[in-house]
Amino acid sequence: MAGVTVEGLVIIKIIKHCRENRPQLVFGELLGLDFEDSLEVTNCFPHLSKIEEEGEDQEKATNEAAEYAHKMMRCLQEVNVDHNAVGWYSSNYMGKFFNENTIETQFNYQKRLPSSVVLVYDPVKTSQGSLALKAYRLTDRFMDLYKTQQFSKESLSKSGISFDAIYNEVPIKIHNSLLVNAFLSELEQSGTNECDLERFDLQTNPYLEKTLECLIDTLDELNAEQAKFQFWQKSVQRQALQQTKWQQNRKEGEDNTPKAIPEPSRLDSLVYTNQVDSYCQQIKQFSGNNFAKLWLVSGVSEN
CATH class of the missing domain: 3.40.140.10 (Cytidine Deaminase, domain 2)
Known part of the structure; x- marks a missing residue:
């Protein structure tokens, strides 16, 4: 478009x-x-x-x-x-x-x-x-992925979806x-x-502090999602070791194969990572504009 x-x-x-x-x-x-x-x-x-x-x-x-x-x-x-x-x-x-x-x-x-x-x-x-x-x-790629409702690590790798490929700005x-x-x-x-x-306001602290607070909160949420995924990986490893022991010690005719542990969705991690990137861009843009204003004011005060 x-x-x-x-x-x-x-x-x-x-x-x-x-x-x-x-x-x-x-x-x-x-x-x-x-x-x-x-x-x-x-x-x-x-x-x-x-x-x-x-x-x-x-x-x-x-x-x-x-x-x-x-x-x-x-x-x-x-x-x-x-x-x-x-x-x-x-x-x-x-x-x-x-x-x-x-x-x-x-x-x-x-x-x-x-x-x-x-x-x-x-x-x-x-x-x-x-x-x-x-x-x-x-994006079209994310639309195709969202139709499947499969947000595992493997599906994200196959589709080539990263945090910056969720949407496009028009x-x-x-x-x-x-x-x-x-x-x-x-x-x-x-x-x-x-x-x-x-636009000539030089008080940058309130907006910048609030943006940094939101950035910290989003990083905490992203860290929680990463912790969930790491816990799933450890659980899968423990289950694989237990399954190996069961196969070695099981009797003939017995089936003690445990159920597979479902992988948590990675959609939240994508969204939080995208939000972190958005906050960083906001801080960069806002700080750049205010540096220009402060530089202008310092030049005027010297004259």
Whole structure:
């Protein structure tokens, strides 16, 4: 896919939805058109944000959400508005967005709509002075692997899947109507628009510390997954030694062959490794930008 063209109004709706429900994570449907090798997102609407009570049937809540989405698309069709689903959007905090639920949801979307994408908006990172909105798609190799639901070490080696081959980032192009462009040009010429000074903020400690805390937590989770896999390897070795002894000492006609110990899934390890890489990239980018600002301020203070 060459890229995703998103209307400015859609981005405003997503930001508004996230701010109104902060700190709760929000989700919504993306509507638009699939045009050759690109995707056009022209409208969106939020999903039902229902907090499930204890004992409530989750399948019933899922069916209600799906019925609500179909009703919304039928209503949009009646008023002659784009109603074709092209993906979904989600909010996230501190860049932690890809987990098993996100992968499963995006897999179902791409299975039903091969050109669908997920837009991820991070309000915390946006508060640092730049719009944190990205589009992602699962890779074809990972889609084929996910269909089999086999995430053993052998299957990952055969498919050639590593932590950086789970999804691809799709370029985003923001499009505004001619009237919006004319209005923005008029505001710029009149000088009445307020200047955003958030990008000049020199206080880097809160965001950087929180990112490092998330990185440490993810490393602990990755270490726990590695410990599970090492425990499985030791259990298999112990079982092999016991089986050898049984074969040497067993009597004729007896079958004491133990059952094979199932190998734990390596999907969580892939996801955690990918998340660690994402945090490292965020720290690198954020630190680089702030070094440039501090260098600029030091030069100004000397003069």
